[in-house]
Amino acid sequence: MQGFSDLVAFFEDSSLADAIRENDVLFPSIESVHVLAICLVVGSIMAVDLRLLGIASVKRPVSAITRGILPLTWGAFVVAAASGFLMFISNATKYLGNDYFVAKLCLIAAAGLNMLVFHFISAGNQPRWDAQARLPISARLAGGISMLLWIAVVACGRWIGFTMEAG
Amino acid sequence: MTGAIVGDFAKWLGSTSLSHAIQTAGWIIPALQTIHILGIAVLFFSAVIVDLRLWGVLERDVALRNVARRFLPVIWPTVLVLLLTGSFLIIGEPRRSLLNSAFYLKMALLAFALVLTVILQWSLSAVPEFWEKDRGRRIAGRFAATLSILAWCSIIFAGRWIAYTQVG
Numbered sequence: 001m002q003g004f005s006d007l008v009a010f011f012e013d014s015s016l017a018d019a020i021r022e023n024d025v026l027f028p029s030i031e032s033v034h035v036l037a038i039c040l041v042v043g044s045i046m047a048v049d050l051r052l053l054g055i056a057s058v059k060r061p062v063s064a065i066t067r068g069i070l071p072l073t074w075g076a077f078v079v080a081a082a083s084g085f086l087m088f089i090s091n092a093t094k095y096l097g098n099d100y101f102v103a104k105l106c107l108i109a110a111a112g113l114n115m116l117v118f119h120f121i122s123a124g125n126q127p128r129w130d131a132q133a134r135l136p137i138s139a140r141l142a143g144g145i146s147m148l149l150w151i152a153v154v155a156c157g158r159w160i161g162f163t164m165e166a167g
Numbered sequence: 168m169t170g171a172i173v174g175d176f177a178k179w180l181g182s183t184s185l186s187h188a189i190q191t192a193g194w195i196i197p198a199l200q201t202i203h204i205l206g207i208a209v210l211f212f213s214a215v216i217v218d219l220r221l222w223g224v225l226e227r228d229v230a231l232r233n234v235a236r237r238f239l240p241v242i243w244p245t246v247l248v249l250l251l252t253g254s255f256l257i258i259g260e261p262r263r264s265l266l267n268s269a270f271y272l273k274m275a276l277l278a279f280a281l282v283l284t285v286i287l288q289w290s291l292s293a294v295p296e297f298w299e300k301d302r303g304r305r306i307a308g309r310f311a312a313t314l315s316i317l318a319w320c321s322i323i324f325a326g327r328w329i330a331y332t333q334v335g
Contacts, residue, residue, distance in 0.1 A: 024331075028327060028328060028330075028331045031327055032323060032324040032327040032328070035204065035207075035323055035326075035327055036211075036320055036323045036324070038204075038208070039204065039207050039208040039211045039212065039323065040208075040211065040212055040215065041208075042205065042208040042212075043208035043209050043210075043211055043212025043213070043215075044212050044216075046208070046209060046212070047212060047216075056237075057237060060229075064228070068225050068226045069216070069225070072215075072216075072219070072225065151201075151205060154201055154204050154205055154208070155197075155198075155201040157204075158197045158200045158201045158204065159197050161197075162193075162196075162197050
């Protein structure tokens with residue numbers, strides 16, 4: 001753990017973190033980029049989830065939707081993670097002590113795990129159900145879980161803002 | 168003059184029992200903001216995917232009209248949800264937005280973005296090839312798409328800025 005707290009201190013004490021803390025415009029700008037990127041991540045993932053659930057875009061094969069949308073999701077995720085990291089280092093110790101921040105990271109990890117599990121379980125027989133409107137239960141379950149997890153991620157993100165003391 | 172009227176209105180709104188209820192229960196405002204952001208996510212993505220199709224970046228194997236038909240109609244009920252959650256946020260903290268230029272900038276940009284959406288939706292349902300007929304139309308389509316993306320991004324920026332430019 002010593003190594004981790006050293007690393008956190010290194011970032012928190014950096015001149016970059018200092019600039020984000022001290023500058024009036026920098027933090028809100030980074031936060032706006034973060035919200036923008038999260039909106040794209042969540043919006044695009046929901047489009048895929050709704051397809052998996054059989055609610056939207058049911059005439060299009062799942063693979064066509066993921067091929068078209070997921071590059072956008074990943075691009076936006078990189079931006080969201082980078083902007084999130086910049087906000088984090090401006091006040092790292094306080095963020096790490098915030099339950100909603102820790103919960104948000106865990107929920108994102110869970111969403112990633114859900115995606116991986118679905119990918120590896122279904123990869124073999126996806127060609128069989130790819131074009132079906134009503135998908136097997138494993139696919140619907142993955143879509144539903146993903147949706148709930150991302151809603152919770154957004155909620156935690158918003159709650160961080162209300163539970164971090166100013167300054 | 169108008170500033171005083173808006174100020175009085177904000178003061179009155181803040182004194183209503185509904186406003187008090189929203190202020191006192193600490194979870195209501197973050198919950199409303201969460202729904203608001205989820206709504207923006209749905210709306211923003213739906214608009215952007217059509218804009219990127221106009222640019223020929225995404226979903227090129229589907230006709231522009233079909234992409235528009237799948238995603239643009241989603242925008243309208245979502246706008247309703249956003250107006251509703253937004254209204255309750257204003258009732259809860261009237262001064263935060265009503266006395267804030269970032270809020271009015273956001274509303275002006277929203278009006279612009281929605282007009283653009285209506286134009287896209289109507290043109291494509293009337294003439295499927297409207298934005299693809301010739302080179303000029305394709306360039307116009309990309310121009311409209313760029314305006315749309317910029318408008319929605321600015322709306323999100325202005326929205327976040329409301330929190331930082333509130334008076335008192």
